[in-house]
Amino acid sequence: MLFYTGNCVCFLFHLTKLHGIYTEIWEVTQTIPTVDDILAMLTMSPDDLEKDDNKHMKQLCLWYFDRFLPIAAKKEFYGEDVRYYKHYTEKLNVNGVQKVAVTITCEAFGLTILQNCHKKWTNIFTLKKNDPKAKIPAKKEDANYSNYQAEWSDGKCGKIKFGGWKEGALEFMSEIEEKLVSIRTADAADDNKKAKYYMGVMRKEHNVDEPGPAAKKRRGKQALPVAPKQKKLKRRDE
DSSP states (O other): OOSSTTOOHHHHHHHHHHHHHHHHHHHHHSSOOOHHHHHHHHHSOHHHHTSGGGHHHHHHHHHIIIIIHHHHHOHHHHSHHHHTTSOTTSEEEETTEEEESSOHHHHHHHHHHHHHHHHHHHHHHHHHHHOTTOOOOOSTTSTTGGGGSOSSBOTTSSSSTTOOBOTHHHHHHHHHHHHHHHHHHHHHHTTTHHHHHHHHHHHHHTTOOSSSOOOOOOOOOOOOOOOOOOOOOOOTTO
């Protein structure tokens, strides 16, 4: 793979989890937000998001930060005990090292998966909505086969079966990273006004009033899980 070379497990994990939350928003809106929709929302001011004409964008804001990013960043970094109390660009103490809750790399990779599968998932959901028993075209000879394929991921490419990507994916992700850097830099110069607003939207939605997460009961010592070895992914925030 271009992002996690030689390791398709992370991609498949994200793909499965993200498909689930897209199903949720599809059932409510009958659409799947695009990357452009999300970038447009991220460039809007909190005052604009609060306007009645932009209720759909505020709904997208809640879904993005409360459902999408926890999967893109993994819940241990942006779970309920983090995202309701610290904004997404805030740094956390992770094993003695200060790390951003949602790194630019994780966010950009999640958006790249969205772009990669948007057409495919939209057409599958539409097909199943019209006919729950309809079969998804699985062969190149089938009509509309290309409409049910991902944009860049290709099981016939790469060093590992089901682990390949077409070259355009890396270019897209790099472009998204630069846009996210610009958005975060501008917000940081404004005292993270947007990031704090996003956290406030989630706190209000879930009636969170306390300043920090409730303390968890201590358990006896347990062996720590051993993470599988992976090649180092250079993160933009580290």
